[in-house]
Amino acid sequence: MLKLKTTISVVLILIAATTFAQVERVTENQAGISKRLQHEIDMTKDPALGYVPKGRLVEAYQVRSQRLKANTVNSLLSWTERGPNSDAVGASNGNTRPGNGKTSGRVRAIWEDLGDATGKTVWVGGIDGGLWKTNDITVNPATWTPINDFFGNLAVASICQDPSDVNIMYFGTGEKAINADAVRGAGIWRSTDHGVTWSVMAGTANFWNVSKVVCDASGNLYVGCNSISNTAGLQRFTKATNTWTNITPSGLDARVPDLELSSTGRFHVICGYYNTAAGSAGYRYTDNPATVSSGTWTSPATTFPTQYNVAIESNGNTLYALPSNSAWGVPTIYKSTNGGANWAATGATPAFTSGQAWYCMAVAVDPNNANNVIVGSLDCYKTTNGGTSWTKISEWVGTTGQYVHADQQIITWRNNNQVLFGCDGGVHYSANGGTTITDRNQGLRIKQFYAVANHPTSTNYFLAGAQDNGVHQLNNTTIGASVEVTGGDGAFVHIDQNQGQYQWGSYVYNQYRRSTNSGSTWASVNFSSSAGRFINPTDYDDVNNIMYCSGSANTFVRWSNPQSGSTFTSVSMTGLNSGTVSSVKVSPYTNHTVFFSGGGSGITPSLIKATAANATPVFTSIIGAGMTTASANISCIELGTNEQNIIVVYSNYGVSNVWVTSNGGTTWTAIDGNLPDMPVRWAMFYPGDNTKAIIATETGIWQTTLINGASTAWDPETGFPNVRTDMLQYRASDGLLSAATHGRGLFTTIIGAAPSCGTVNGLAASAITNTTATVSWTALGGALNYDVDYKLNSSGTWINAATATTSLSVALSGLTQGSLYDYRVRANCTGATGAYAQAQFTTTSPASCNAPAGLASSAITASSATVSWGAVSGAANYDVDYKLNSSGTWINAATATASTSVGLSGLTASSLYDWRVRANCTAIGLSSAYAQAQFTTTAVITCPGPLDVSTNGTAAGAATIPFNTDVKGTISPTGDNDYYKFVITTGGTATITLTTLPFDYDLKLYSSNGTSQLAISQAGGTTSETITRTYTAGTYYAHVYGYNGATSASLCYTLRVQLGTATQQEIPSVDNSKLTVKVFPNPVADKLTVYLTGDNTRKNLVMYNVNGKVMYSQTVTDMFTTLDVRKIPGGVYYLKLTDTDGNLLHSEKFVKQ
Template sequence: MRRWQWAIVGALTLGAAGSYYSPQQVSSLLTSVEAEEEDEEDEDRRDRPDLAMLQEFNRTRDPATGTVPRERLIAARARAEALLSQQAAQRAVAGSLASASWTEKGPSNVGGRVRAILIDPADATGNTVWVGSVGGGLWKSTNATSATPTWVSVDGFMANLAITSLVYDPTNPDIMYLGTGEGYYNADAIRGLGIWKSTDHGVTWTQLASTSPSTSQDFYRVQRLAVQPSTGYVFAATRTGLFRSKDKGATWTAVLQPSGIRMADVKISANGTIFVGAGIFQTGGIYRSTDNGDTWTNLNTLAGSGLPTTGYSRIELACAPSDASRVYAIVTTTADVLMNIYMSKDGGTTWGTIRKPGGNSFDFTSGQGWYALAIGVSPTSPNTLYVGGLDLWITTNADTPQSGNPNSGATWTQTSIWYNPKTNSDYVHADHHAVAWVPTSSGTATKAFFASDGGIAYSANANSTTPTYGQRNTGLNITQFYALALHPSDVDYFLAGAQDNGTQRYTKTGGQVTTEATGGDGAFCFIDQNEPQFQFTAYVYAQYRRSTNSGAAFTNLNLSSSAGQFINPTDYDSRSNTLYGGWTVDRFFRLPNATTAAASAVSNVLLATGAGMVTHVTVSPNNQDRLFVGTEPDFSATTPGPGHLYRVDNAASTTPTVTLLYTAPAGLSISSVAVETGNDAHLLMTISNYSATEAKVLETKEGTNTGSATVAAATWTKRQGDLPDMPVRWAVFDPTNNKRAMLATELGVWSTDDLTAASPVWKPSSTGLANVRVDMLRIRASDQQVVAATHGRGLFTSDILKDQPLPVELTSFTGQMTSQGVALRWKTASEKNSLRFEVERAAKDQSFQLLTKVAAAGTTSVAHTYAHTDATVGTGLYYYRLRQVDQDGKTSYSPVVTVDIKPSSAPLLTGLYPNPFEQNFTLELREPMRGDILTTLTDMQGRLVFSATTQSPSRVLPVTVPATVKPGNYVLTVRAQGQQATRRVIHR
């Protein structure tokens, strides 16, 4: 196989406001270098998190600050939760896009990147475990050692947190902390949201205000947390130093801040000695404190310590729980390969090296020591430890003398092989981040969990040199999808491209259990909508895979291994079988007859000089060979320019025509464009950057204007409305109502029912869907199902559009209590194929029931007014809605009208005689009534048998019952002036 090595190059500029990177610095930060040759199949199984990070940084950073201000999601989350609570309290309008409910589709058998594991100290079996993922939030299992554990998401918003560390307070195990923000990258790409705390044993979590990014920039990226076992002091290793809290996180003090050195790790030995690994893409060292962090010693500079003094970078530490004097350190070089594994037997004063796993010339980190590095010591044996990089290695004799050498001659065994079949007992996903042994009060520790880019693995005989591993990802739905494809008719068949987990294939027989269609990083994917036996997946850049047998097998279709984006924006035209995607700066590619063509048939087209790199490609649903192409600024330039949106006509011909439609403000990237079905002029465009001043959503109805490639031909209207400041990644129109739209955002799905409003109202459409980053929305034409590809929680589906009607423009719907009951009135400005309105009512906490049907006007552009009076209500809160039915049987719902009928403070009815009565009786009212008085009789089955509306100038009202009313027991109801009274009467 081939292993990749890459170096992070470029300079880091530190300013008063924290880490800042100019565009040219960020662009040059990440340069990949091939270490050795391997076959293409093995290449597909390796991911490039550094390049995915760079692409994400460019797409989302705020041009005004040069950073990615993820702390703004806190405000967005608060607004989303308030709106969802409001919708629930007001019985969210059925049919409104905000009422969308989502069903989780998994995959239930594919993990995602996990960096933190916490085993419940109160569960000696090791079954209760929390894991922190980078894109899927915090999860808990109470049967984690089971072959098919049950995982539960602890908090939906935490899917937006890059969780890097989980610890508990030994002085009070109900107190737990988690740290956020991956800081191993040498760019400010993924900020965290500080430190979060639980005081109820992990049930609920709250952000520590003292670590909020709005309060302190020191906690943007928390690498590691540790709690002093005797004092409960909390230590946080962050990009700006080591911080200590003596008051359970209320306040923090910097206790170790070597000049400009970033902290990578902090560990505490059994006797309370604190060790810190300092240096991320820089030379820092191992620091030690024996007085709770008051004073520190740099052990690398300590005379005779045996530690290196130059040429090293990231350091990962481990303290042996069973021996307070035993400490281990994995040290990488500035080239991110393994330098040495060091061991101290005297509490860190002197160190020796341990023989390297695989021999002195072998690098078990595979050149990515900056990213994937793990170490864990057995809680019962100081000589048994795991190290993890690309794979896992174990030694059980770490302290083995080496003849003629003061250093250890430990023997190592490779225990996992990432490229083996997943059914093998030695298979564990590549790229390891954490090892967590299950503590034991007696005997030898044998159980351990392992966190990697593929989720969680477990071994019940972890102390063996031939351990058996099992994946523990069942239901741990933290897959990070970039894109998805829908089968035109098979509602159970999907393709979805995932970071580091290939392109997953959903089928009816598999349900939420998927199979890997193609490996490596998965990206854009397509199923031909006319001939679904033709399917396409993507690896990185312009490297694609093609299936001609409905996804049973794929072959390579590599157009270029360097052109395009890392996750390359692509679209496919099922009418012409043409594949389009990003190429080099200012260009896009096209591959005609992609179902059969060779890769050599690809050609590329110039958009315009200065267009930038392609970020989005959409094939027009209305016109074959018409494209809409979005771009981002050229970030290699000293001063990045704007992104653009272009229309390309005759895109598959030898003479395509390029028209500029929009030039974005400097630094902004076009993330998507939605095209109205039947109308290429109507476009909805989205921006993926944070920005406090620029709109994320824009609309035009001039998408077909003629123009040139250099002068924008369309005018745009901002449709940001009240949408929070967060990246917007995808947009879709409601196919039956172009006033309505749904957005894939950094915080779930948001929608509006009226784009035409001067300031559109956006609401979260997230019932059942975590507040997670959503990268793509697709709508299946055959049944209108909406599918969301989330970057951290897999796929979700919604049927919100399945029952949408042909348009009826409802201008008003009101309800008012009168003496005759609740008077409902509604008006329409226009109707199309409208058959009837069904009036439905629900009492508080009850479901809606049909009251009556009112014939509609059919198709008309003339305003119509409708009315119905509900004479069967009592006191209390009532909800009314209209179910509009069109002539094709499709339906939709109106907004809900609420009517609160309050009981009278004085009785409406003060007398009734005679009772029993034969044909006549008399009512005595508390006072003369103004307006109508409604008197009804209903039988014991609730059927109305008599109704009379009268007026009375006095308190006395005689009532005559028709002879047709049969003798029996009845309920008498009297309504007047918005009040009512009931009595049970007997008719003889």
């Protein structure tokens, strides 16, 4: 019977292991983009409605504007924009860019101003970056000007202009993608002064998820809406009557992913998106768009698929359509040369979507030559022969080719051969129809940051995590460039506030990036690509060097060694209500106390205080009774001057967003006051003052000078942009506050006069022994308490000895004899922390306790070894540790053993191990230094061995085994039987043993007919089986089987026939040491190649199926033999190579796909 044996299990284990490597290349797929959208929906939706009511954001914008116009707001703070205004790729970033291109943020709308005949004036709209303009797109860098920061909140989706009056402009809002109904946009916006001022058009609040806006020659406006739930469909605004009309073609779906107005005046519309029923999806056109009604559209004679998503573009009567299939690819590009009446497939279609056609897909046609077309999704391709053939013209990653960032949202082609690309990384420009392409992203400051971290001592150094554009390193005094140190989505970031060389970024869920050299290089440390949240909340304990993270439902993740290791633990929590952690705050006041919030869609939110979070936590719910609206999301927890004063915020519409407590959570008060209904994503008390607060909202930074319950008065910061702001981070040493915006990059300010705290003096060390010392200092005026650390001079890691101690001395213990130590002390004052003062001392040396000598390793196997050493004079006992050479963590093997040898077990095969031993001289109370040595474990014996052949399920297919030799085999699958043949030449005694049993296996002995049982051994469990008897000359069979279905595909048994007085029939030996056999490809789909070298004699090649049936056989002598396996069914097969005498030379398994 066939054994389902495999050699890939080790590979799978290695793949699943935590990765330490250069940060890998990352781009998003449908699942990633959908989860990003869903993450935002869950954070901001109104729990009572189940969707995001973007219209309320317009109301919040108006409230903010009114307060600023009233001149009653006095900004507390003066803000500095930090950018970035451009970026470069860091050394460890897997997402390299050809030509060192630059990125900005996601651009979905591009419009070349009709008022500029040269085509140089260009408007762009970002999904989160707002509306921007340059007066000369041809220069590099272009000069970009933000038109209105608030538009960054509205998801500007499409822009157009009235050809009859270029001062009239429009843009539509809302996400077009699958789950976008929950982010409904904010209608259609119009400007009548050439884009200087804008206002929302009456009657458009119900126009969700705009895909495109178009103006005809008379100035009439056409709006395509792509909502799953809303039926706005295709809307026409008649300029002359100032009225709206729904002109969605009768009988077709109201989801409109694209529309096109040809230069001939013919108007084209696509209806159907994301698996619309075939009967409801379709393409229509009309020559009278200004008067067409739902029932008067024209259907084409032949068409193309329209159920999923289609992008369409025209040059006069020539049109191209890109219809997606259900796998979100575009298998065929279609073309019409008669204005859409008839459509036919083009000659070829490039594989350009990478499964993202639901989200990003664009096409542009040369207005001067309809045979020139560019399509884009992940990358861009161009045809110059109307689709007969295509050439790739851009690369989103790598070091060669032309750089265009991934995920094309829009491509435009002007009649001067100017081509513009709008993608998830900004704007790219070509002056010659795509032959050469360069970015225009410098100065287009629309980075969408989720998080920021301040460096503790480098004043202008920051890390920030950017949507779809990695983790950025900024180090400029004002607006400047950044370095994208890691790619993909950049999420939460941290910098150790005591050891600034340790820095962390993160990708989605629990996937992290670490730098241990102040951000110069980065490596991946990945725990899970699914546990936690898409943008996963974390907080770092700067004192104890522990990272706390969101995990799966009802858990948090504790990363106990983030500076150097990968020890992650999922810790069960009580009180999370089956939700996931939504925010984390490590207390700066009590060691190992951490605050968590939790929730999720349909889940009651929770707020929990965890003590002893580093070990076995104790959880206490501190949420207030009025704070438990199901589906509400707590996005931030911050503490004031102590753990009694806490502020938390909710990021939803339709809830009370800001709550405070002054008694540790016993009672809570909502302090929204006059705050508009909008998401609040972060908050903090004013440093040192629990009566003031600063919050990060969907319309920028707001502050209050007096927390006063329902009467709290909030004012927007006048010097801060009107843009979604995700995070605030404060640095007490100089009063710097940083703000991460989702569309305008990073801003900073200094909060008032920076508090100060002096440096302690009078450092001294006393009572020094070989293992202890006392360090002391003199009192500093204004100091509240002190922090004390120490370390070996040779170490780079400080050990905390005391935090916030009011004493002027600290006793140190557990020191190493005869060693130089550093220690440091700093003072903590009100609102400030002083610089460290540092000194040294040296511990004493013992009279004598020598390290062991004569270290030796013996009895080494794949999983065990014995280590030994010579006795040390005066030593009472010894301590022994060992570890993998690649590990930084020692494992204790023996403590205070009187022996001079120790056995080690449970080792890893083929691995280099370090081991060390020290002597304990108890009479003088000292231990020696460690003596250290190494050994390497042996390789694992091949399991199963070559004699456990695929045909040995019966005696007839058994292989002849040698005597006095271990034979390895497996019992798999359940019910497997293994037969082995041996021949006694001269009668006498022999013993059959079955050992190393993984489960309950038994042993039988049969006579030469293979069916007459002579003996049986059934010891039970994993006890070895033995059959000893006197044999007559003849043939015998040993039968191994699993009792009651026992089986293991990976663990081998050992069978041995040991001769006593009997003699053997010698199995002809074959010297095939020169023979090399390679079988490829494996797995194989069509033709399998057998490659033989080192022996050109005749051989027999036989193929067996899983049941031992011969599928193919032939005699081979050639170096290459090709087997056509196309007609055999998919599955597992075996090849057996023997010489002409039947002696086995080689056997190998392969998989037919």
